[in-house]
Amino acid sequence: MTRLAKFPDFNQNDNMAIIEPRALKGFRDFLPAAEIARRELTERIEGCFRSFGFVPIDTPALEYAEILLGKSGGETEKQIYRFRDNGDRDVALRFDLTVPFARFLAEHRADLTLPFKRYHIAKVWRGENTQKGRYREFTQCDFDIVGSDSAAADFEILLMMQKSLRAAGAGDVKIRVNHRGLFNRFLEKINALDHSAEILRTVDKLGKIGREETLALLAAFLDEDRGKKILDFVTAKSSWDDTFTAMVNAAGSGPEAERLSRIRQFIIDTGTENYFFLDPSITRGLDYYTGVVFETFLQDMPGIGSVCSGGRYDNLVGLYSKESITGVGAAIGLDRLIAALENLERLPERHSYADTAIACVSEENGGRAQALGMKFREEGISCEVMLEGSREKLAKQFALAEKKGVRFLVIPDEKNPAESITLRDLRNRENIEGISVDEAAALIRQIQEDAGKGIV
């Protein structure tokens, strides 16, 4: 282990003022119950990514600022943790996982086999103003396919969005799909492409400010006629096919419409029509997408906003390479998803990983309790060994185990502690006496299985 020259001295504080223990604003500690839930969700999401054959990568938290922000990246500076390191390098904490992935792709192109399907679950940092549900440190779950410009890749990302959110317990989702290129083709047709950035910014507010106000904003820099046309264009019709027809009528056909048709065919072939909706109002604001774009809403809590968004880029590595690599991907905002599941009371509630606790019946014989713990673990039963206590004061250990969220307590029998134990089910306060470790392990497994069957 590397060691620091000098650690703060924990052990002597007689002459020192106490430092107030507090985390930075916008940063959070995760206590065990919250962290267990986070890990459970992450593991389910990751399990889904892996089931699609996606592979994980990791990149540094800290990068050259130039890499993250580009040569002209001054504007975002306020939102970024950027500083000079001890070697006077201009560095910054990553603010998303896409930009580091672009750098990674350009740097390691020769070592990767395309199409490359990767996921990356990690923390990112933004120095934004904090508000409800927004943090300065948060977790993103990114998944991308690069090196394939196929509708198959677009659809696979869409399918993974639906499947990974279902795996996380989010229930049914409504994934809204659009094509940036088709929107641009329409803007070109009504002679408004020059204003596309402003139009995107304005249309993005539609859900928040309503049709009237959006029209007024559009009319201010275009005219009312084109404003109305734009609002008509971005209004979804009653079905995918009707919306598609209206969009093509307004924008004209071409490769973008063809791409949407291909994606629709994938949806039909996989019988997943209930999750995917063509919605021309989804533009992803100023994000760096050029092709299809996606946003995901929970059918049980649409108001919380998109929990998983993404889209296709023409070229991900343009900043760092003369070569061009196309890609499509999406990211689950884990913190928003957790907030939603918490609201829906669907967050996994677990306070311990221990199947059982082993009681301490005498501190002198602590080694026997540890040996018993080892035996249970060999049987695949996780267990927490109580470190202090006595046979006379078992009630205190019942209470401690319950408080820790452990359902069972193993109490070594007085006469033959190595061979015979009592298993106490703390839920119904029943004791099963005089059984062996094997028998207790089988019982615990059986009771857990029966309980599991009750859960959908």
Place this chain on the structure above:
Amino acid sequence: MTRLAKFPDFNQNDNMAIIEPRALKGFRDFLPAAEIARRELTERIEGCFRSFGFVPIDTPALEYAEILLGKSGGETEKQIYRFRDNGDRDVALRFDLTVPFARFLAEHRADLTLPFKRYHIAKVWRGENTQKGRYREFTQCDFDIVGSDSAAADFEILLMMQKSLRAAGAGDVKIRVNHRGLFNRFLEKINALDHSAEILRTVDKLGKIGREETLALLAAFLDEDRGKKILDFVTAKSSWDDTFTAMVNAAGSGPEAERLSRIRQFIIDTGTENYFFLDPSITRGLDYYTGVVFETFLQDMPGIGSVCSGGRYDNLVGLYSKESITGVGAAIGLDRLIAALENLERLPERHSYADTAIACVSEENGGRAQALGMKFREEGISCEVMLEGSREKLAKQFALAEKKGVRFLVIPDEKNPAESITLRDLRNRENIEGISVDEAAALIRQIQEDAGKGIV
């Protein structure tokens, strides 16, 4: 998703200079094979922690510098990533997981049930000079028990050190145990306690510079007689009991010797004598331990140094609270462990999580390949769907699947693609034709199980 005001523009680089894609010195990217191995090890270690009923927590990467360094923490500054954030706060990236845990304990004391057993696996950052095997960003796997001053807690940490390293594939370990307090009692007896910091620093070099040179260094600020006594004291004898007797003879008995005896009894009761060695030369230099201290060496590669170290503190929260909380814990240095396993050729070698790939026999029918993938996943078989290709050019897909490290390839049959497939085992290049998804899934599972049996 929170969005930045402006992302770097990936898509247009015609007029821009290319930014060289490179990570910072001392920072690393993890490509899929390396990251899969890291995750595999982390999951095994975490599985072991969980089997002991330890619970996870998480804390922010960034903290107030004062929290991490103490009020007088100037000395470590060069090794720390410390800067002013956009709100002009004096902040720093965590350099270990112990100091944030101390702050966490002081802040959340009321919400925790003692004794509290937690683990925390996360990255830490130090701006040290880089050298072989040392990085500026690395991962620590910490596990601690706080709120119990029992020998049972000391032993449980020792047992977890042995079990988690075995779970990680490190084989047999040699865990060296000592007691800081007994060493101090000895120093007091030979009237050298005033020099304890300097003595610790000097003795810590023994393994590197040898007995003669260490003696010369000690004699320089003590005298040769006491220098010799110290070197005799720190020399382990042929067995735990002989070493213990010599230590107690030199230092006198007391609670420290009693604690070592109690720990020895735990070792005997659990039959783990082969892993634990009493070694009075282990002092952990200037670390903040006050009781027992531990270091761990791989029996197959002792030269790489300690892969897991730890010890007991009198009081972990003294900097942040008037209350006192004792604790004992250890940390696995994941990066050093991985370096050792790589050297020993024991690192898990896996390039993909996909059990099988699904061939693309026609891009128009991509949806059917995706539907087939969904069916396999429902059967518990992870699979990567090939996005591009044709029945005529299957050889290219064989090569791609092999390159990605996927063993099987599913090829939909020409006449009845939904019902009947061909399963190709890329290892022996054999085809099993005309089987159903169920049959293929069962075959893949069977072949994997048989292969698994061959692995110890």
